[in-house]
Amino acid sequence: MRKEELFRLKELTKELAGAEDRILLLRAQAERITAMLDGLPRGSLMRSKIEESVVKLVTAADDLENKRSELLGLQAELITDIAYLPALESTVIRMKYLEGWSFRTIAATFKCSVGHIFKAHRRALKKILSA
Numbered sequence: 001m002r003k004e005e006l007f008r009l010k011e012l013t014k015e016l017a018g019a020e021d022r023i024l025l026l027r028a029q030a031e032r033i034t035a036m037l038d039g040l041p042r043g044s045l046m047r048s049k050i051e052e053s054v055v056k057l058v059t060a061a062d063d064l065e066n067k068r069s070e071l072l073g074l075q076a077e078l079i080t081d082i083a084y085l086p087a088l089e090s091t092v093i094r095m096k097y098l099e100g101w102s103f104r105t106i107a108a109t110f111k112c113s114v115g116h117i118f119k120a121h122r123r124a125l126k127k128i129l130s131a
Helices: 003-015 019-039 045-082 087-098 103-110 114-130
Strands: none
Touching: 003 045, 003 087, 003 114, 019 045, 045 087, 045 114, 087 103, 087 114, 103 114
8 A cells, every 4th residue: 555545545434434324315306306307398497406416416425435445545555455464453443444434542542552552553654565
């Protein structure tokens, strides 16, 4: 895994929190709006605006779905990369990048200093980024 991919993973994780619900909501809105088109004459301004809205909703849903797929791929790659790390290092990376925990929260969970967790994180990064 490259450093850029790790940053992208972290960014996508934050951005896509609740993405599945948003995708379902957007698709449901598009279906409801499409149903309204039946009563409108073809070529009318209102129909055109509604069709534009549907396209935007579907495009937004597709964009979220693509980002979600990218996130799942990066997560799978990271899981593979950390599989052979020592337990603490693997857990720190998993908590930090897959679950979005802060160093402080991870340290509290392990009942150790933030510095200890930060060092484990740095050792793990060296190993997975050089692989």
